Amino acid sequence: MGSVPAPDDALVSELRSILGPDGLRVDSAERALVARDASVFDRGRSGPVCFPRSADQVRAVVLAAVRHGRAVVPRGAGTGLAGGAVPLGAPVVVALTRMNRILEVDVGARVAWVEPGVVNLDLTRHLRPLGFHFAPDPSSQQACTIGGNVANNSGGPHCLAYGVTTSHVLAVEVVLPDGEVALLGGLDPEPVGYDLRGAFVGGEGTLGIATRIAVRITPDPKAVRTLLLAFDSTVDAAETVGAVIAAGIVPAALEVMDRRITEAVERYVHAGYPTDAAAVLLAEVDGAPGEVGTGAERIADIGRAHGAVSVRVAADDTERAALWKGRKTAFGAVAQIAPNYYLHDTVVPRHALAEVLEEVYAIAARHDLVVVNVFHAGDGNLHPLLVFDRREPGIMERVLAAGSEIVSASLAAGGALSGEHGIGVEKRDYMPLMFGPDDLDHQNRLRRAFDPDCRANPGKVLPVGHSCADIQALERVPTGVWG
Amino acid sequence: MTGRSAGAPGSAGSVAGAGVDREVAAWAEEVGSDGPVAAVGSRTRWGLGGRLASGTRLVSAPVGVVEHRPEEMTVRVRAGTPVAELHAELAASGQRSALPERGGTVGGALAVGESDLCALGRGPVRDAVLQVRYVSADGRVVTGGGPTVKNVSGYDLPRLLVGSLGTIGLIAEVLLRTQPVPAVGTWLTSLGVDPWAAREVLYRPAAILWDGTSVWARIEGHPDDVAAERSALGRLGRWEVVEGPPPLPVERWSLPPGELRTRPAAECGPGWIAEVGVGVVHAARSQPPRPVPAAVAELHRRVKHGFDPAGRLAPGRSVLAGAPGAGPVGGGR
Ligand SMILES: Cc1cc2nc3c(=O)[nH]c(=O)nc-3n(C[C@H](O)[C@H](O)[C@H](O)COP(=O)(O)OP(=O)(O)OC[C@H]3O[C@@H](n4cnc5c(N)ncnc54)[C@H](O)[C@@H]3O)c2cc1C
Numbered sequence: 001m002g003s004v005p006a007p008d009d010a011l012v013s014e015l016r017s018i019l020g021p022d023g024l025r026v027d028s029a030e031r032a033l034v035a036r037d038a039s040v041f042d043r044g045r046s047g048p049v050c051f052p053r054s055a056d057q058v059r060a061v062v063l064a065a066v067r068h069g070r071a072v073v074p075r076g077a078g079t080g081l082a083g084g085a086v087p088l089g090a091p092v093v094v095a096l097t098r099m100n101r102i103l104e105v106d107v108g109a110r111v112a113w114v115e116p117g118v119v120n121l122d123l124t125r126h127l128r129p130l131g132f133h134f135a136p137d138p139s140s141q142q143a144c145t146i147g148g149n150v151a152n153n154s155g156g157p158h159c160l161a162y163g164v165t166t167s168h169v170l171a172v173e174v175v176l177p178d179g180e181v182a183l184l185g186g187l188d189p190e191p192v193g194y195d196l197r198g199a200f201v202g203g204e205g206t207l208g209i210a211t212r213i214a215v216r217i218t219p220d221p222k223a224v225r226t227l228l229l230a231f232d233s234t235v236d237a238a239e240t241v242g243a244v245i246a247a248g249i250v251p252a253a254l255e256v257m258d259r260r261i262t263e264a265v266e267r268y269v270h271a272g273y274p275t276d277a278a279a280v281l282l283a284e285v286d287g288a289p290g291e292v293g294t295g296a297e298r299i300a301d302i303g304r305a306h307g308a309v310s311v312r313v314a315a316d317d318t319e320r321a322a323l324w325k326g327r328k329t330a331f332g333a334v335a336q337i338a339p340n341y342y343l344h345d346t347v348v349p350r351h352a353l354a355e356v357l358e359e360v361y362a363i364a365a366r367h368d369l370v371v372v373n374v375f376h377a378g379d380g381n382l383h384p385l386l387v388f389d390r391r392e393p394g395i396m397e398r399v400l401a402a403g404s405e406i407v408s409a410s411l412a413a414g415g416a417l418s419g420e421h422g423i424g425v426e427k428r429d430y431m432p433l434m435f436g437p438d439d440l441d442h443q444n445r446l447r448r449a450f451d452p453d454c455r456a457n458p459g460k461v462l463p464v465g466h467s468c469a470d471i472q473a474l475e476r477v478p479t480g481v482w483g
Numbered sequence: 484m485t486g487r488s489a490g491a492p493g494s495a496g497s498v499a500g501a502g503v504d505r506e507v508a509a510w511a512e513e514v515g516s517d518g519p520v521a522a523v524g525s526r527t528r529w530g531l532g533g534r535l536a537s538g539t540r541l542v543s544a545p546v547g548v549v550e551h552r553p554e555e556m557t558v559r560v561r562a563g564t565p566v567a568e569l570h571a572e573l574a575a576s577g578q579r580s581a582l583p584e585r586g587g588t589v590g591g592a593l594a595v596g597e598s599d600l601c602a603l604g605r606g607p608v609r610d611a612v613l614q615v616r617y618v619s620a621d622g623r624v625v626t627g628g629g630p631t632v633k634n635v636s637g638y639d640l641p642r643l644l645v646g647s648l649g650t651i652g653l654i655a656e657v658l659l660r661t662q663p664v665p666a667v668g669t670w671l672t673s674l675g676v677d678p679w680a681a682r683e684v685l686y687r688p689a690a691i692l693w694d695g696t697s698v699w700a701r702i703e704g705h706p707d708d709v710a711a712e713r714s715a716l717g718r719l720g721r722w723e724v725v726e727g728p729p730p731l732p733v734e735r736w737s738l739p740p741g742e743l744r745t746r747p748a749a750e751c752g753p754g755w756i757a758e759v760g761v762g763v764v765h766a767a768r769s770q771p772p773r774p775v776p777a778a779v780a781e782l783h784r785r786v787k788h789g790f791d792p793a794g795r796l797a798p799g800r801s802v803l804a805g806a807p808g809a810g811p812v813g814g815g816r
Contacts, residue, residue, distance in 0.1 A: 109741030198642025290707030
């Protein structure tokens, strides 16, 4: 990580008086820990690390940072995959993990107020006895925070039918980069003014710090059916996905895993997946019993018509849970193949899935790399994982080159840079491939409206020339390594 | 199509970058870069946000459905297209959008941002837009959002534009999410049933309306499920099938759905009809302007100034000026 500049004493003592001795860490171990997230980006530098327990403390920390001319970076669980929480330029890091209370659940109004550090799955567990859940279900839901979900507008397997995080956020209390506090959105359906709530969600920590969030809670479905379809080719699986959507069925989830990842998952958690198929399609329909029954039958038929070699319907909740456990631990299972992975998160139109997948395999082969695919096929959201061992000399260059070609192939097919992981630092310099200069200029106008002085998570999302920060000065990354 | 829009700084004429069609580019030329200007649709909600300054030039967005892809569940449509026309085209493939069909245009519906009466089932309008192309205050074509059903690349300009009343950009073209039209759907009404009990027994109603005495419910879906929902309702009271919802008074309130039991009766005046579970209340009386805290008002000022520094877009109109509640001016809905 290189030498970390020492945080200045006056700022540290101010922060300590705000947060108390156990609310602030300045030791290099802690700073090294928060200098990274779950991405491969390893050039972060953290200043003092704050663990506030209230919105008032967050506000006081932000005001102290303003007085000392330091940037502020909010952080949840650090499971982000685009480097969003990676601090650039030794800013004050505000870790929200101790603000983890579920404040209020109103089943009648179908709303829950939570603090940003509440872990996604903890909310759903809390709601379970009431017959409700929080619909966004990222595979990282055992660890990631709702504040992080809001900042990244995260998705998950079941967002195909239910929509991503923004559809489940009604209001957000935000400490703005200048220390002002604003409640964006509201519990009423059409709050007055611009949809600043909508603008804030997906802002990746560059628009302020969420300190309280009102989320919509969703009633549990009356019926669920989970199917596992096995195919002799990944293309058949991808084409089945396109055909299901084209038939007007909106499944709760449609997930594809290729053979390599299925094998790794089986070794890891013994979920009951066939390991001899080229690809498996995990399909789930939920809702009212009639639509679920018909939907499941039609998916099975469409699968068979597209060459499914087997179709299995989960017999009970145990089998269903095992299949989902397999899917949700897939990234963890990758370690069975190689110690490191680099994950891309692009989206393509569903009709182009098969074609782009073939291209992804070809790109990996050209760079002599192993790629595995496990992805949210229903909405065209690819997740090619390049798996490798970092210690192999020269491998990082090949991995980055292949990643860049995957991004280009997805955009060429009419796709998008990121479906759910965000831009962060990882995709920042790809933004001009998807947006023209005027488009980026307008995104920057939105950012500046929230943060005129560029104090919140500088160096993220927008590339050089459109970012308010001097990115080079923030990073000092050897040229050619990133982007 | 990659949402790329070229445009050399300082020239309003070079907006026809890849993906921007000729009609949109021509409209950007018409909007130009000087003088007060506002987009006009069908004037169904023309009075919202205040009266335009005199001398404001009116422009109408281009029309036409550009491309409907039923298998992607998306449609690209120019903003001047009437919502009814869009829906007629989508219906041919068994689809629809979440936009309300009240005589307006696609651009107007989005600029106003009011959801359909069946928002409970179809979702709010703000969730319908995947990509937006608008003409900026300096006459350029700007693209926000992405071409796919899922996308988190960059800031969410589509949501910022929904409900912005044409004050930060003139919507030219959008890519909308479509949804399948359910196999069957029916409106039912009952006198004296508790609407919250109805909400409780219905799994995914498309709408529940309540006027203090009568309840109307819209249930949609698979025939077996609709039959099951009907028998669940039947256990609460006697229901009658009706053609459609009751006629709605013209004013629109936005209240937290948790406060609907008491507030409409106390505040909305006679003749109100509430959307249970949503919080919109239709009434003859208009909703008093809702207070906006200083920090939020300041954010609004910075957004407006950032996108329209010279104040040429819809001068005189503001999203904070007594929003929902202003009645239709110059033609009902
Ligand atoms: C194994 C694995 C599986 C994953 N699966 C999915 C998946 O299925 N779908 C998906 O969408 N993502 C997935 N992710 C990515 C990641 O988990 C999500 O982006 C998650 O929402 C990040 O939450 P976090 O609490 O870890 O946030 P962090 O990584 O700590 O931060 C993410 C961003 O949010 C900002 N932030 C955090 N808290 C706040 C706050 N209170 N206010 C303002 N900004 C804030 C940070 O500055 C940063 O920009 C996965 C990651 C892993 C490691």
